[in-house]
Amino acid sequence: MTIAAEQPQHPIIEVEGARISFGAVKALDGVTLKIMPGECVGLVGHNGAGKSTIVNVINGGLTPDQGSVSTDGNAVHAYGINVARAHGVRCVFQELSLCPNLTVVENVRIVHHDLGGVGWRGRARRIIEESLGAIFPGHGIDSGETVGALSIAERQMVEIAMAFSNAGTAPRLVILDEPTSSLDASLAKQMLAHVRRFVADGGAVIFISHILHEILGTADRIIVMKDGRIVAERPAGGFTAQSLFEAMGTVAKGEAARRESRDLAAAPVVLEQTGSGLSFTARRGEIVGLAGLSGHGQTEMLMWLHAQRSGNWWPRHNPAVAFVAGDRRLNGIFDLWSILRNLSIASLGDMSRRGFVAGEVEEGRGEDWRKRIEIRTQNIENPILSLSGGNQQKVLFARALSTRAPVVLMDDPMRGVDVGTKQEVYRIVRDEADAGRTFVWYSTEMEEVCLCDRVYVFREGVIVAELSGDDVNEANILAASFQGAAA
């Protein structure tokens, strides 16, 4: 090499063959990607495709089980948060990640290490106001205000401005994970314009969004992920909204577990809910799916349906709805109780006489359910934690099904359950539905959503599409979950 008039540019970050698994789940299955200075890379994929995981690898929060990370052409062995920050990697997370009890200025102090010393408040204020002014002119945010007192959009603006601000180490790679989800159209436009300016000045951006026209209009290159792998990578011009959907979906897995469609138009309506967006109804014996990207209002809908139909102070004598929790460790099982106690808690009223639980009735029911849904245990009096995760989930199902409630609400209950158990539960759900029970099923797994008779697709807290019969398929659900399809 002679005089380096034109040095070959090194990628800011290069991830090679990254693999990460959480238990049996492969979050990343050999991902290789390069981010060059001066480009904006769009990253798309459905729930659980591995987008957030690769973002966490790049920002140093996760160390891959296998594979390497290099910056500026040099492999880094102990890549971590502080190394990433020193190389100018900044991140705006999907869930807001400021400290709500601190002021904007104090949050700047937390983010920028090298701001310390006397007078840091003044410096922090100048830095954040400069950055806010550059991205969102006329923002009207007082940087002395507590973050908790700001609106969601303002918090998001602060967070974006924080990522692009410079306090010693200039930002070189900014990762934006759904940055526009709480911004209105004009603010989103201002932000995207700033992304283009930043890229034109030689910075790099990784841009994740469910609004496809933003990605298509802003990114130079688009990477499509699915099941922890990169399945397509092309310049943005090489994609249309349609071809992006196709790249995100499965092509090989076709009609795996499609149920025969049932005609339920004549069945009576048992649940009805109107709100902004399409209204929601569910009929007797129907399995209604709630789909869309996670965190777009499905759980809130289930909670709302539950709150509407359960007693406020006094328990209702005839329960109208039963709930199967998704996060079973958080709000499903009672860790210290036996399997039987966990199963019978929801229907104790039916098993008691004069305020005392009738032991033999409880045991009889427990035995009955153990056989019906095949909970794998010698003795139903064993502690619940002696069961595998899938069997714990079955107990939760039995808990809901053993009530007299005609409607069962399910909040993504199959997370982390093995395939065999899933099939068993699908069978139980179908049998119960045939017997006249109604299921409202939120799931992040396409396969499960496709089992439903009818599906509502959520986006940004409202129902944006209703699919039924043969329209319930992956392509239609993806198209409705991602905004920007040819409307």
Add this chain to the structure above:
Amino acid sequence: MNLRPSSDTIRLIVPALSLASLLAAVFWLQPRAMSYVGLNLLFNLAVPIALATIAQMLIMAVNNLDLSMGAFVSFAACVAATFLHDNPPLGVLILLAAIAVYALLGVIIHLRDLPSIVVTLGMSFVWTGLAVLLLPAPGGHAPEWARWLMTAKPPLMPMAIVASIVIALLAHFIVMRSSFGVLVRGVGGNERSVERAGWSALVARAGAYGLAGAFAVAAGIALVGLTTSADANIALRYTLLSIAGVILGGGEFVGGRVSPIGAVIGALTLTLAGSFLSFLRISPDWQIGAQGAILIIVLALRLFLNRIESRERRR
């Protein structure tokens, strides 16, 4: 740009108003209290309580709770009345070691993810036991300088008021203005985001505990300076008083929302509530209940204001 006071200022209004109205009521009942000596007598015992409240506030800023505060202040008071008086270097060493133990507790609680309530409840027996070993019966002597400090008569304002203001300002500077304070409150507000920014939440928590230990030691010394002698149970009620003081002053149990100035005001209010009830000639049997009633009224007021605040935000 906007004239609306910040939400932190609004939070300070309730404790300040409660203190002012309580003070007005006391003056009305007993006009003679409206003097240099009277004020000093009213607020004398508030100084150690204020220090203990600040210590508790530091622990609460990192979303923990310290149930050993009273026992620890008693222990510190016993050390101050014995070793610090008889053998100052050894006394200082013991107190420094106690502060180090506090920081270590923060480390253990953080690393093992233990519930702080359980750990500190256990430690409260350790501190009480050590205090009983030092002073099996009430006794000891206050160090001269502590005695002098607590009985000094500065011009214009009585010592109790001056000390309260100094404590409030010092704590405000450390907790609200310094980088360290921001970090501590950040851990309370959103620990993950602090760690994502590359800080060590462990160091922040250990620092908060260590500093709390230092304030609690100061509370013990101040208490001995006032009472001239100590006993192993001298400050047991400080545990609940300090928690009540923090909450009265606008702090919250979780979320890193604390206010040092509010906490000192809360401590003063609690002290004054006792005197107020005596002036009302309420029998001591009922005083604790009446004190609880005052607490409930002030906290209800707080909840009410919080509700208004969140309703305004939603608009």
